[in-house]
Amino acid sequence: MPPIISIEHLSKSYATGFRALKDINLDIKRGEIFALLGPNGAGKTTLMRAILGLLPPSAGTLRVFGRAPQRGDRGIGYLPQVRTVLPDLRVRGLDFIASSLHGERWGLPQLGRHDRGMIEETLDAVGARDLAKRPLSDMSGGERQRLLLAQSLIGSPKLLLLDEPLISLDARHQEVAIDVVRKVCRERKITVLFSAHELNQLLGTLDRVLYLGNGQVVLGTVEEVITAPVLSRLYGTEIQVVRADGHIFVMSRGRDVEVADHLHDDDHGHGGHEHQH
Amino acid sequence: MAATSISTDMFQYEFMNNAFAAAGIVAVVSGIVGYFLVMRGQTFAGHALSHIGFAGATGAGLIGLAPLWGLLGFTLAAGIVMGALSERISNRDIAIGIVLSLALGFGLLFLHYYTSFATQATALLFGNVLAVDRQMIATLAVLGAITLLALGLIMRPLIFASLQPELAEAKGVPLRFVSTAFLATVALAVSECAQIVGVLLVFTLMVGPPAAAQRVTTGLWSGLGLSAALALAEAWLGITIAYHTDWPVSFCIAVLSALGYFVCLGMPALWARQSHADALDNGHD
Numbered sequence: 245m246p247p248i249i250s251i252e253h254l255s256k257s258y259a260t261g262f263r264a265l266k267d268i269n270l271d272i273k274r275g276e277i278f279a280l281l282g283p284n285g286a287g288k289t290t291l292m293r294a295i296l297g298l299l300p301p302s303a304g305t306l307r308v309f310g311r312a313p314q315r316g317d318r319g320i321g322y323l324p325q326v327r328t329v330l331p332d333l334r335v336r337g338l339d340f341i342a343s344s345l346h347g348e349r350w351g352l353p354q355l356g357r358h359d360r361g362m363i364e365e366t367l368d369a370v371g372a373r374d375l376a377k378r379p380l381s382d383m384s385g386g387e388r389q390r391l392l393l394a395q396s397l398i399g400s401p402k403l404l405l406l407d408e409p410l411i412s413l414d415a416r417h418q419e420v421a422i423d424v425v426r427k428v429c430r431e432r433k434i435t436v437l438f439s440a441h442e443l444n445q446l447l448g449t450l451d452r453v454l455y456l457g458n459g460q461v462v463l464g465t466v467e468e469v470i471t472a473p474v475l476s477r478l479y480g481t482e483i484q485v486v487r488a489d490g491h492i493f494v495m496s497r498g499r500d501v502e503v504a505d506h507l508h509d510d511d512h513g514h515g516g517h518e519h520q521h
Numbered sequence: 522m523a524a525t526s527i528s529t530d531m532f533q534y535e536f537m538n539n540a541f542a543a544a545g546i547v548a549v550v551s552g553i554v555g556y557f558l559v560m561r562g563q564t565f566a567g568h569a570l571s572h573i574g575f576a577g578a579t580g581a582g583l584i585g586l587a588p589l590w591g592l593l594g595f596t597l598a599a600g601i602v603m604g605a606l607s608e609r610i611s612n613r614d615i616a617i618g619i620v621l622s623l624a625l626g627f628g629l630l631f632l633h634y635y636t637s638f639a640t641q642a643t644a645l646l647f648g649n650v651l652a653v654d655r656q657m658i659a660t661l662a663v664l665g666a667i668t669l670l671a672l673g674l675i676m677r678p679l680i681f682a683s684l685q686p687e688l689a690e691a692k693g694v695p696l697r698f699v700s701t702a703f704l705a706t707v708a709l710a711v712s713e714c715a716q717i718v719g720v721l722l723v724f725t726l727m728v729g730p731p732a733a734a735q736r737v738t739t740g741l742w743s744g745l746g747l748s749a750a751l752a753l754a755e756a757w758l759g760i761t762i763a764y765h766t767d768w769p770v771s772f773c774i775a776v777l778s779a780l781g782y783f784v785c786l787g788m789p790a791l792w793a794r795q796s797h798a799d800a801l802d803n804g805h806d
Binding site: 296298315316324325326333335338342347350353378395 | 677
Protein backbone atom coordinates (compact mmCIF):
# COMPACT_ATOMS: atom_id res chain seq x y z
CA MET A 245 0.00 0.00 0.00
CA PRO A 246 1.51 3.32 -1.06
CA PRO A 247 1.96 6.06 1.53
CA ILE A 248 -0.93 8.52 1.84
CA ILE A 249 1.36 11.37 0.95
CA SER A 250 4.77 11.00 -0.55
CA ILE A 251 6.92 14.00 -1.31
CA GLU A 252 10.32 14.02 -2.96
CA HIS A 253 12.47 17.11 -3.46
CA LEU A 254 9.37 19.29 -3.57
CA SER A 255 9.87 23.02 -4.07
CA LYS A 256 7.30 25.72 -4.54
CA SER A 257 8.11 29.28 -5.54
CA TYR A 258 5.63 32.05 -6.09
CA ALA A 259 5.73 34.61 -8.88
CA THR A 260 6.96 37.14 -6.30
CA GLY A 261 10.14 35.08 -6.04
CA PHE A 262 9.27 33.86 -2.57
CA ARG A 263 10.21 30.21 -2.07
CA ALA A 264 7.55 28.78 0.20
CA LEU A 265 8.89 25.23 0.13
CA LYS A 266 12.52 24.33 -0.52
CA ASP A 267 13.35 20.79 -1.53
CA ILE A 268 11.27 18.97 1.06
CA ASN A 269 10.96 15.20 1.46
CA LEU A 270 8.17 13.41 3.32
CA ASP A 271 6.39 10.10 3.59
CA ILE A 272 3.13 10.02 5.48
CA LYS A 273 1.55 6.67 6.22
CA ARG A 274 -1.99 5.79 7.05
CA GLY A 275 -3.97 6.54 10.16
CA GLU A 276 -1.88 9.02 12.08
CA ILE A 277 -2.65 12.51 13.29
CA PHE A 278 -0.01 15.02 12.34
CA ALA A 279 0.23 18.45 13.84
CA LEU A 280 1.35 20.83 11.13
CA LEU A 281 3.25 23.59 12.90
CA GLY A 282 5.43 26.49 11.94
CA PRO A 283 5.48 30.28 11.79
CA ASN A 284 3.44 32.23 9.27
CA GLY A 285 5.00 32.15 5.85
CA ALA A 286 6.55 28.78 6.62
CA GLY A 287 4.48 27.14 3.90
CA LYS A 288 1.72 25.34 5.83
CA THR A 289 -1.11 26.50 3.60
CA THR A 290 1.09 26.15 0.54
CA LEU A 291 1.67 22.52 1.43
CA MET A 292 -2.06 21.89 1.92
CA ARG A 293 -2.97 23.59 -1.32
CA ALA A 294 -0.35 21.55 -3.14
CA ILE A 295 -1.80 18.33 -1.69
CA LEU A 296 -5.26 19.46 -2.83
CA GLY A 297 -3.96 19.88 -6.35
CA LEU A 298 -4.52 23.64 -6.33
CA LEU A 299 -0.85 24.59 -6.66
CA PRO A 300 1.45 22.83 -9.08
CA PRO A 301 4.91 22.18 -7.59
CA SER A 302 7.78 24.23 -9.01
CA ALA A 303 10.06 21.22 -8.76
CA GLY A 304 10.05 17.70 -7.36
CA THR A 305 7.20 15.26 -7.03
CA LEU A 306 4.17 15.11 -4.80
CA ARG A 307 1.99 12.03 -4.69
CA VAL A 308 -1.29 11.63 -2.85
CA PHE A 309 -2.64 8.08 -2.54
CA GLY A 310 0.17 7.06 -4.91
CA ARG A 311 -0.80 9.43 -7.73
CA ALA A 312 -0.47 13.06 -8.72
CA PRO A 313 -2.79 15.28 -6.65
CA GLN A 314 -6.19 15.78 -8.24
CA ARG A 315 -8.35 18.78 -7.69
CA GLY A 316 -11.60 17.66 -6.11
CA ASP A 317 -10.18 14.31 -4.92
CA ARG A 318 -12.95 12.57 -2.98
CA GLY A 319 -10.44 10.86 -0.74
CA ILE A 320 -9.50 14.18 0.84
CA GLY A 321 -11.60 16.03 3.39
CA TYR A 322 -10.72 19.68 3.69
CA LEU A 323 -11.53 22.30 6.26
CA PRO A 324 -10.19 25.57 4.89
CA GLN A 325 -9.28 28.38 7.18
CA VAL A 326 -12.42 30.47 7.04
CA ARG A 327 -11.66 33.86 5.62
CA THR A 328 -14.99 34.84 4.12
CA VAL A 329 -17.78 34.32 6.58
CA LEU A 330 -20.63 36.47 5.43
CA PRO A 331 -21.82 38.04 8.65
CA ASP A 332 -25.54 37.61 8.14
CA LEU A 333 -25.88 34.26 6.44
CA ARG A 334 -29.43 33.10 7.02
CA VAL A 335 -28.82 29.61 5.69
CA ARG A 336 -29.48 26.61 7.89
CA GLY A 337 -26.74 24.10 8.61
CA LEU A 338 -28.33 21.38 6.51
CA ASP A 339 -28.32 23.50 3.35
CA PHE A 340 -24.85 24.76 4.13
CA ILE A 341 -23.43 21.24 4.19
CA ALA A 342 -25.64 20.10 1.34
CA SER A 343 -24.12 22.82 -0.85
CA SER A 344 -20.80 20.99 -0.75
CA LEU A 345 -22.21 17.63 -1.85
CA HIS A 346 -21.63 17.45 -5.59
CA GLY A 347 -21.48 21.25 -5.43
CA GLU A 348 -19.23 21.22 -8.49
CA ARG A 349 -21.97 19.84 -10.73
CA TRP A 350 -24.12 22.13 -12.86
CA GLY A 351 -27.86 22.37 -12.56
CA LEU A 352 -30.29 22.62 -9.69
CA PRO A 353 -29.36 21.50 -6.19
CA GLN A 354 -31.05 18.33 -5.04
CA LEU A 355 -30.85 16.67 -1.69
CA GLY A 356 -31.66 13.00 -2.03
CA ARG A 357 -32.41 10.55 0.75
CA HIS A 358 -28.92 9.11 0.52
CA ASP A 359 -27.25 12.53 0.73
CA ARG A 360 -29.41 13.52 3.66
CA GLY A 361 -28.51 10.28 5.41
CA MET A 362 -24.82 11.02 4.94
CA ILE A 363 -25.25 14.50 6.36
CA GLU A 364 -27.16 13.23 9.40
CA GLU A 365 -24.56 10.55 9.98
CA THR A 366 -21.67 12.99 9.88
CA LEU A 367 -23.48 15.52 12.07
CA ASP A 368 -24.08 12.79 14.62
CA ALA A 369 -20.42 11.82 14.51
CA VAL A 370 -19.40 15.29 15.68
CA GLY A 371 -22.41 15.69 17.98
CA ALA A 372 -23.98 18.49 15.99
CA ARG A 373 -27.31 17.20 14.77
CA ASP A 374 -29.17 20.22 16.11
CA LEU A 375 -27.15 22.51 13.84
CA ALA A 376 -28.93 21.16 10.75
CA LYS A 377 -31.92 23.42 11.21
CA ARG A 378 -30.29 26.50 12.67
CA PRO A 379 -29.16 29.38 10.46
CA LEU A 380 -25.44 30.05 10.32
CA SER A 381 -25.93 33.61 11.51
CA ASP A 382 -27.21 32.27 14.85
CA MET A 383 -24.29 29.91 15.44
CA SER A 384 -21.32 30.61 17.64
CA GLY A 385 -17.81 30.28 16.27
CA GLY A 386 -17.49 26.88 17.91
CA GLU A 387 -20.71 25.63 16.37
CA ARG A 388 -19.74 26.83 12.91
CA GLN A 389 -16.41 25.10 13.23
CA ARG A 390 -18.13 21.87 14.25
CA LEU A 391 -20.41 22.15 11.25
CA LEU A 392 -17.39 22.59 8.98
CA LEU A 393 -15.70 19.64 10.60
CA ALA A 394 -18.78 17.50 10.03
CA GLN A 395 -18.79 18.59 6.42
CA SER A 396 -15.14 17.70 5.90
CA LEU A 397 -15.88 14.14 7.06
CA ILE A 398 -18.59 13.49 4.47
CA GLY A 399 -17.80 10.77 1.97
CA SER A 400 -15.40 8.91 4.29
CA PRO A 401 -12.16 10.65 3.35
CA LYS A 402 -8.88 8.84 3.96
CA LEU A 403 -7.00 12.09 4.44
CA LEU A 404 -8.23 15.12 6.34
CA LEU A 405 -6.63 18.53 5.94
CA LEU A 406 -7.56 20.92 8.72
CA ASP A 407 -6.21 24.42 8.13
CA GLU A 408 -6.05 26.25 11.47
CA PRO A 409 -9.37 24.86 12.73
CA LEU A 410 -8.79 26.24 16.23
CA ILE A 411 -8.32 29.82 15.24
CA SER A 412 -11.02 32.17 16.56
CA LEU A 413 -12.31 29.56 19.03
CA ASP A 414 -12.15 30.04 22.78
CA ALA A 415 -10.21 27.55 24.88
CA ARG A 416 -13.19 25.36 25.74
CA HIS A 417 -14.35 25.04 22.14
CA GLN A 418 -10.78 24.35 21.05
CA GLU A 419 -10.68 21.36 23.37
CA VAL A 420 -14.04 20.13 22.14
CA ALA A 421 -12.91 20.41 18.52
CA ILE A 422 -9.68 18.54 19.21
CA ASP A 423 -11.56 15.78 21.05
CA VAL A 424 -13.95 15.33 18.16
CA VAL A 425 -11.13 15.13 15.63
CA ARG A 426 -9.27 12.59 17.74
CA LYS A 427 -12.29 10.39 18.36
CA VAL A 428 -13.63 10.35 14.80
CA CYS A 429 -10.28 10.04 13.06
CA ARG A 430 -9.01 7.26 15.32
CA GLU A 431 -12.24 5.33 14.80
CA ARG A 432 -12.13 5.72 11.05
CA LYS A 433 -8.35 5.49 10.72
CA ILE A 434 -8.20 8.81 8.92
CA THR A 435 -4.84 10.45 8.36
CA VAL A 436 -5.02 14.03 9.60
CA LEU A 437 -2.89 17.07 8.89
CA PHE A 438 -3.90 19.51 11.61
CA SER A 439 -2.30 22.93 11.30
CA ALA A 440 -2.29 24.90 14.51
CA HIS A 441 -0.82 27.72 16.53
CA GLU A 442 -0.55 26.02 19.84
CA LEU A 443 1.31 22.80 20.38
CA ASN A 444 0.33 22.10 23.97
CA GLN A 445 -3.37 21.48 23.39
CA LEU A 446 -2.55 18.91 20.74
CA LEU A 447 0.01 17.00 22.81
CA GLY A 448 -2.42 14.28 23.87
CA THR A 449 -3.82 13.91 20.37
CA LEU A 450 -1.06 14.12 17.83
CA ASP A 451 1.04 11.15 16.80
CA ARG A 452 3.74 13.08 15.06
CA VAL A 453 4.73 16.61 14.27
CA LEU A 454 5.35 18.12 10.88
CA TYR A 455 7.25 21.30 11.54
CA LEU A 456 7.76 23.80 8.76
CA GLY A 457 10.14 26.72 8.89
CA ASN A 458 12.02 28.68 6.26
CA GLY A 459 10.62 26.38 3.59
CA GLN A 460 12.17 23.33 5.30
CA VAL A 461 10.31 20.54 7.01
CA VAL A 462 11.06 18.15 9.84
CA LEU A 463 8.86 15.15 10.56
CA GLY A 464 9.03 13.15 13.77
CA THR A 465 7.69 12.66 17.24
CA VAL A 466 7.37 15.61 19.61
CA GLU A 467 10.55 14.47 21.39
CA GLU A 468 12.45 14.35 18.13
CA VAL A 469 11.22 17.61 16.60
CA ILE A 470 10.49 20.02 19.42
CA THR A 471 14.11 20.42 20.46
CA ALA A 472 16.39 23.42 20.58
CA PRO A 473 18.71 22.31 17.74
CA VAL A 474 15.91 21.36 15.31
CA LEU A 475 13.81 24.46 15.90
CA SER A 476 16.82 26.76 15.87
CA ARG A 477 17.60 25.45 12.42
CA LEU A 478 13.99 25.85 11.23
CA TYR A 479 13.57 29.35 12.62
CA GLY A 480 17.07 30.43 11.65
CA THR A 481 17.62 31.89 15.10
CA GLU A 482 18.46 30.57 18.51
CA ILE A 483 15.51 28.80 20.14
CA GLN A 484 15.20 27.33 23.61
CA VAL A 485 12.73 24.59 24.43
CA VAL A 486 11.54 24.37 28.02
CA ARG A 487 9.51 21.43 29.24
CA ALA A 488 7.56 22.00 32.44
CA ASP A 489 4.56 20.34 34.01
CA GLY A 490 3.60 18.42 30.88
CA HIS A 491 3.77 21.58 28.78
CA ILE A 492 6.32 22.63 26.24
CA PHE A 493 7.40 26.23 25.85
CA VAL A 494 9.29 27.37 22.82
CA MET A 495 11.32 30.47 23.61
CA SER A 496 13.41 32.87 21.62
CA ARG A 497 15.78 35.07 23.63
CA GLY A 498 13.77 34.40 26.76
CA ARG A 499 10.45 35.33 25.13
CA ASP A 500 7.66 32.84 24.57
CA VAL A 501 7.20 32.08 20.90
CA GLU A 502 3.79 31.06 19.75
CA VAL A 503 4.53 28.61 17.03
CA ALA A 504 2.74 30.61 14.39
CA ASP A 505 4.16 33.99 15.37
CA HIS A 506 6.07 36.06 12.93
CA LEU A 507 9.61 35.54 13.99
CA HIS A 508 11.10 37.69 11.27
CA ASP A 509 9.60 40.77 9.79
CA ASP A 510 10.61 39.55 6.36
CA ASP A 511 8.07 36.76 6.72
CA HIS A 512 5.35 39.33 6.17
CA GLY A 513 3.46 39.57 2.94
CA HIS A 514 5.02 36.59 1.28
CA GLY A 515 3.21 33.99 -0.67
CA GLY A 516 -0.19 35.53 -0.68
CA HIS A 517 -1.74 32.31 0.56
CA GLU A 518 -0.61 32.50 4.14
CA HIS A 519 -3.01 34.18 6.44
CA GLN A 520 -2.76 37.21 8.62
CA HIS A 521 -3.74 36.84 12.22
CA MET B 522 -68.70 42.23 -2.44
CA ALA B 523 -66.61 45.34 -2.45
CA ALA B 524 -63.40 43.47 -3.16
CA THR B 525 -64.91 41.80 -6.22
CA SER B 526 -66.14 45.03 -7.70
CA ILE B 527 -62.78 46.66 -7.07
CA SER B 528 -60.92 43.99 -8.96
CA THR B 529 -63.36 43.66 -11.85
CA ASP B 530 -63.40 47.40 -12.19
CA MET B 531 -59.61 47.48 -12.39
CA PHE B 532 -59.36 44.73 -14.98
CA GLN B 533 -61.65 46.48 -17.42
CA TYR B 534 -58.64 48.39 -18.66
CA GLU B 535 -56.10 46.76 -20.90
CA PHE B 536 -53.25 48.82 -19.48
CA MET B 537 -54.03 47.42 -16.04
CA ASN B 538 -54.02 43.84 -17.33
CA ASN B 539 -50.74 44.52 -19.08
CA ALA B 540 -49.28 46.05 -15.93
CA PHE B 541 -50.27 43.01 -13.86
CA ALA B 542 -48.83 40.57 -16.39
CA ALA B 543 -45.54 42.44 -16.79
CA ALA B 544 -45.12 43.07 -13.07
CA GLY B 545 -45.93 39.43 -12.34
CA ILE B 546 -43.23 38.09 -14.66
CA VAL B 547 -40.64 40.55 -13.46
CA ALA B 548 -41.43 40.15 -9.76
CA VAL B 549 -40.95 36.37 -9.82
CA VAL B 550 -37.66 36.66 -11.72
CA SER B 551 -36.43 39.47 -9.46
CA GLY B 552 -37.36 37.64 -6.27
CA ILE B 553 -35.49 34.51 -7.32
CA VAL B 554 -32.37 36.15 -8.74
CA GLY B 555 -32.31 38.62 -5.86
CA TYR B 556 -32.26 35.75 -3.37
CA PHE B 557 -28.77 34.85 -4.52
CA LEU B 558 -27.71 38.48 -4.69
CA VAL B 559 -28.56 38.77 -0.98
CA MET B 560 -27.00 35.42 -0.13
CA ARG B 561 -23.73 36.46 -1.76
CA GLY B 562 -23.74 39.91 -0.18
CA GLN B 563 -23.59 41.47 -3.64
CA THR B 564 -26.61 43.74 -3.47
CA PHE B 565 -24.49 46.79 -4.09
CA ALA B 566 -23.25 45.25 -7.33
CA GLY B 567 -26.87 44.80 -8.39
CA HIS B 568 -27.56 48.43 -7.61
CA ALA B 569 -24.52 49.50 -9.63
CA LEU B 570 -25.60 47.41 -12.61
CA SER B 571 -28.92 49.24 -12.77
CA HIS B 572 -27.21 52.63 -12.74
CA ILE B 573 -24.84 51.58 -15.48
CA GLY B 574 -27.91 50.41 -17.37
CA PHE B 575 -29.33 53.92 -17.14
CA ALA B 576 -26.48 55.22 -19.31
CA GLY B 577 -27.16 52.40 -21.74
CA ALA B 578 -30.88 53.15 -21.89
CA THR B 579 -30.43 56.87 -22.54
CA GLY B 580 -27.63 56.17 -25.00
CA ALA B 581 -29.89 53.78 -26.91
CA GLY B 582 -32.54 56.52 -27.04
CA LEU B 583 -29.99 58.82 -28.69
CA ILE B 584 -29.31 56.42 -31.53
CA GLY B 585 -32.97 55.53 -31.96
CA LEU B 586 -33.07 52.14 -30.24
CA ALA B 587 -35.56 51.05 -27.60
CA PRO B 588 -34.16 51.86 -24.14
CA LEU B 589 -34.48 48.22 -23.05
CA TRP B 590 -31.80 47.08 -25.49
CA GLY B 591 -29.35 49.74 -24.37
CA LEU B 592 -30.10 48.84 -20.78
CA LEU B 593 -29.57 45.16 -21.49
CA GLY B 594 -26.35 45.70 -23.43
CA PHE B 595 -24.76 47.93 -20.81
CA THR B 596 -25.74 45.88 -17.76
CA LEU B 597 -24.64 42.63 -19.40
CA ALA B 598 -21.27 44.06 -20.40
CA ALA B 599 -20.80 45.59 -16.95
CA GLY B 600 -21.83 42.38 -15.19
CA ILE B 601 -19.38 40.31 -17.19
CA VAL B 602 -16.55 42.79 -16.61
CA MET B 603 -17.27 42.94 -12.87
CA GLY B 604 -17.34 39.17 -12.61
CA ALA B 605 -14.20 38.69 -14.63
CA LEU B 606 -12.20 41.28 -12.70
CA SER B 607 -12.51 39.53 -9.38
CA GLU B 608 -14.29 36.61 -7.75
CA ARG B 609 -13.86 38.07 -4.28
CA ILE B 610 -16.75 40.05 -2.94
CA SER B 611 -14.88 42.27 -0.55
CA ASN B 612 -13.06 45.53 -1.19
CA ARG B 613 -14.87 46.36 -4.36
CA ASP B 614 -17.33 48.87 -2.99
CA ILE B 615 -15.26 51.92 -3.83
CA ALA B 616 -14.54 50.91 -7.41
CA ILE B 617 -18.18 49.98 -7.96
CA GLY B 618 -19.35 53.25 -6.40
CA ILE B 619 -17.12 55.33 -8.64
CA VAL B 620 -18.14 53.45 -11.78
CA LEU B 621 -21.84 53.75 -11.00
CA SER B 622 -21.58 57.51 -10.46
CA LEU B 623 -19.72 57.82 -13.73
CA ALA B 624 -22.44 55.82 -15.47
CA LEU B 625 -25.17 58.03 -14.04
CA GLY B 626 -23.21 61.06 -15.22
CA PHE B 627 -23.05 59.67 -18.74
CA GLY B 628 -26.73 58.87 -18.55
CA LEU B 629 -27.39 62.52 -17.81
CA LEU B 630 -25.20 63.61 -20.72
CA PHE B 631 -27.07 61.35 -23.14
CA LEU B 632 -30.37 62.66 -21.81
CA HIS B 633 -29.14 66.20 -22.38
CA TYR B 634 -28.94 65.53 -26.11
CA TYR B 635 -32.15 63.57 -26.15
CA THR B 636 -35.19 65.70 -27.03
CA SER B 637 -38.06 64.10 -25.13
CA PHE B 638 -36.05 64.62 -21.97
CA ALA B 639 -38.34 64.75 -19.00
CA THR B 640 -40.85 61.93 -19.51
CA GLN B 641 -38.17 59.57 -20.69
CA ALA B 642 -35.95 60.33 -17.71
CA THR B 643 -38.73 59.74 -15.19
CA ALA B 644 -39.78 56.49 -16.84
CA LEU B 645 -36.22 55.17 -16.83
CA LEU B 646 -35.40 56.25 -13.31
CA PHE B 647 -38.65 55.35 -11.60
CA GLY B 648 -40.36 52.97 -14.00
CA ASN B 649 -43.63 53.21 -15.86
CA VAL B 650 -45.41 49.91 -15.59
CA LEU B 651 -48.77 51.37 -16.62
CA ALA B 652 -47.36 52.11 -20.10
CA VAL B 653 -46.30 48.53 -20.80
CA ASP B 654 -47.71 47.09 -24.03
CA ARG B 655 -48.29 43.52 -25.26
CA GLN B 656 -45.01 43.40 -27.12
CA MET B 657 -43.09 44.38 -24.00
CA ILE B 658 -44.83 41.62 -22.05
CA ALA B 659 -43.71 39.07 -24.62
CA THR B 660 -40.17 40.42 -24.48
CA LEU B 661 -40.15 40.29 -20.69
CA ALA B 662 -41.48 36.73 -20.71
CA VAL B 663 -38.71 35.56 -23.04
CA LEU B 664 -36.02 37.43 -21.10
CA GLY B 665 -37.41 36.09 -17.84
CA ALA B 666 -37.33 32.52 -19.12
CA ILE B 667 -33.73 32.96 -20.26
CA THR B 668 -32.76 34.44 -16.91
CA LEU B 669 -34.28 31.62 -14.89
CA LEU B 670 -32.83 29.00 -17.21
CA ALA B 671 -29.33 30.47 -16.86
CA LEU B 672 -29.71 30.64 -13.10
CA GLY B 673 -30.94 27.05 -12.98
CA LEU B 674 -27.87 25.87 -14.88
CA ILE B 675 -25.40 27.46 -12.50
CA MET B 676 -27.42 27.24 -9.28
CA ARG B 677 -25.65 24.33 -7.63
CA PRO B 678 -22.05 25.54 -7.99
CA LEU B 679 -23.28 29.09 -7.38
CA ILE B 680 -24.61 28.19 -3.93
CA PHE B 681 -21.47 26.24 -3.10
CA ALA B 682 -19.19 29.04 -4.27
CA SER B 683 -21.26 31.64 -2.39
CA LEU B 684 -21.29 29.81 0.93
CA GLN B 685 -17.82 28.27 0.90
CA PRO B 686 -15.55 29.75 -1.76
CA GLU B 687 -12.33 28.17 -0.44
CA LEU B 688 -13.79 24.68 -0.35
CA ALA B 689 -15.58 25.14 -3.67
CA GLU B 690 -12.29 26.05 -5.28
CA ALA B 691 -10.64 22.97 -3.81
CA LYS B 692 -13.45 20.77 -5.13
CA GLY B 693 -13.02 22.07 -8.64
CA VAL B 694 -15.69 24.78 -8.97
CA PRO B 695 -14.52 27.44 -11.45
CA LEU B 696 -15.15 30.39 -9.13
CA ARG B 697 -14.53 33.15 -11.60
CA PHE B 698 -16.74 31.65 -14.27
CA VAL B 699 -19.57 31.07 -11.81
CA SER B 700 -19.30 34.60 -10.48
CA THR B 701 -19.27 36.07 -13.98
CA ALA B 702 -22.19 33.96 -15.18
CA PHE B 703 -24.14 34.97 -12.10
CA LEU B 704 -23.55 38.71 -12.60
CA ALA B 705 -24.60 38.34 -16.23
CA THR B 706 -27.82 36.72 -14.97
CA VAL B 707 -28.27 39.57 -12.51
CA ALA B 708 -27.79 42.01 -15.38
CA LEU B 709 -30.69 40.39 -17.23
CA ALA B 710 -32.89 40.51 -14.15
CA VAL B 711 -31.97 44.14 -13.46
CA SER B 712 -32.89 45.13 -17.01
CA GLU B 713 -36.28 43.49 -16.63
CA CYS B 714 -36.83 44.90 -13.17
CA ALA B 715 -36.02 48.42 -14.35
CA GLN B 716 -38.92 48.21 -16.81
CA ILE B 717 -41.31 47.98 -13.89
CA VAL B 718 -39.87 50.04 -11.04
CA GLY B 719 -37.10 51.98 -12.79
CA VAL B 720 -33.33 51.82 -12.38
CA LEU B 721 -33.33 53.67 -9.07
CA LEU B 722 -35.79 51.31 -7.41
CA VAL B 723 -34.64 47.84 -8.50
CA PHE B 724 -33.86 47.14 -4.84
CA THR B 725 -37.59 47.15 -4.10
CA LEU B 726 -38.08 43.89 -5.98
CA MET B 727 -34.58 42.42 -6.06
CA VAL B 728 -33.43 42.99 -2.48
CA GLY B 729 -36.44 43.72 -0.28
CA PRO B 730 -38.36 40.46 -0.84
CA PRO B 731 -35.37 38.07 -0.68
CA ALA B 732 -33.95 39.82 2.38
CA ALA B 733 -37.35 39.57 4.08
CA ALA B 734 -37.71 35.90 3.06
CA GLN B 735 -34.30 35.06 4.51
CA ARG B 736 -35.33 36.51 7.85
CA VAL B 737 -38.34 34.24 8.01
CA THR B 738 -37.09 30.96 6.62
CA THR B 739 -33.63 29.45 6.42
CA GLY B 740 -34.34 26.64 3.97
CA LEU B 741 -33.20 27.07 0.38
CA TRP B 742 -36.36 26.19 -1.52
CA SER B 743 -38.73 27.70 1.02
CA GLY B 744 -36.63 30.88 0.90
CA LEU B 745 -36.69 31.05 -2.88
CA GLY B 746 -40.43 30.40 -2.98
CA LEU B 747 -41.21 32.96 -0.33
CA SER B 748 -38.98 35.55 -1.95
CA ALA B 749 -40.74 35.15 -5.29
CA ALA B 750 -44.17 35.17 -3.61
CA LEU B 751 -43.38 38.31 -1.62
CA ALA B 752 -42.08 40.13 -4.70
CA LEU B 753 -45.21 39.12 -6.60
CA ALA B 754 -47.53 40.19 -3.79
CA GLU B 755 -45.76 43.52 -3.34
CA ALA B 756 -45.78 44.28 -7.07
CA TRP B 757 -49.46 43.41 -7.58
CA LEU B 758 -50.61 45.03 -4.39
CA GLY B 759 -48.56 48.10 -5.27
CA ILE B 760 -50.31 48.42 -8.63
CA THR B 761 -53.70 47.94 -6.99
CA ILE B 762 -53.03 50.62 -4.40
CA ALA B 763 -51.73 52.96 -7.09
CA TYR B 764 -54.90 52.41 -9.11
CA HIS B 765 -57.10 53.44 -6.23
CA THR B 766 -55.01 56.28 -4.83
CA ASP B 767 -53.40 57.67 -7.98
CA TRP B 768 -50.01 57.52 -6.27
CA PRO B 769 -47.10 56.41 -8.47
CA VAL B 770 -46.88 52.61 -8.75
CA SER B 771 -43.17 52.49 -7.95
CA PHE B 772 -43.77 54.47 -4.77
CA CYS B 773 -46.39 51.96 -3.61
CA ILE B 774 -44.13 49.00 -4.38
CA ALA B 775 -41.22 50.68 -2.60
CA VAL B 776 -43.34 51.23 0.52
CA LEU B 777 -44.62 47.65 0.49
CA SER B 778 -41.11 46.30 -0.02
CA ALA B 779 -39.76 48.23 2.94
CA LEU B 780 -42.79 47.29 5.02
CA GLY B 781 -42.35 43.61 4.17
CA TYR B 782 -38.69 43.70 5.12
CA PHE B 783 -39.16 45.45 8.45
CA VAL B 784 -42.08 43.27 9.45
CA CYS B 785 -40.02 40.14 8.74
CA LEU B 786 -37.05 41.64 10.55
CA GLY B 787 -39.16 41.93 13.66
CA MET B 788 -40.52 38.40 13.45
CA PRO B 789 -39.63 36.27 16.41
CA ALA B 790 -37.07 33.56 15.80
CA LEU B 791 -39.62 30.96 16.88
CA TRP B 792 -41.51 31.50 13.68
CA ALA B 793 -38.42 30.67 11.66
CA ARG B 794 -37.96 27.41 13.54
CA GLN B 795 -41.47 26.23 12.83
CA SER B 796 -41.36 27.15 9.20
CA HIS B 797 -39.06 24.36 8.12
CA ALA B 798 -40.65 21.23 9.43
CA ASP B 799 -38.76 19.35 6.73
CA ALA B 800 -35.52 19.84 8.65
CA LEU B 801 -34.05 17.13 10.78
CA ASP B 802 -35.57 16.02 14.05
CA ASN B 803 -34.69 17.98 17.08
CA GLY B 804 -31.44 16.89 18.64
CA HIS B 805 -29.76 18.18 21.72
CA ASP B 806 -26.38 19.67 22.39
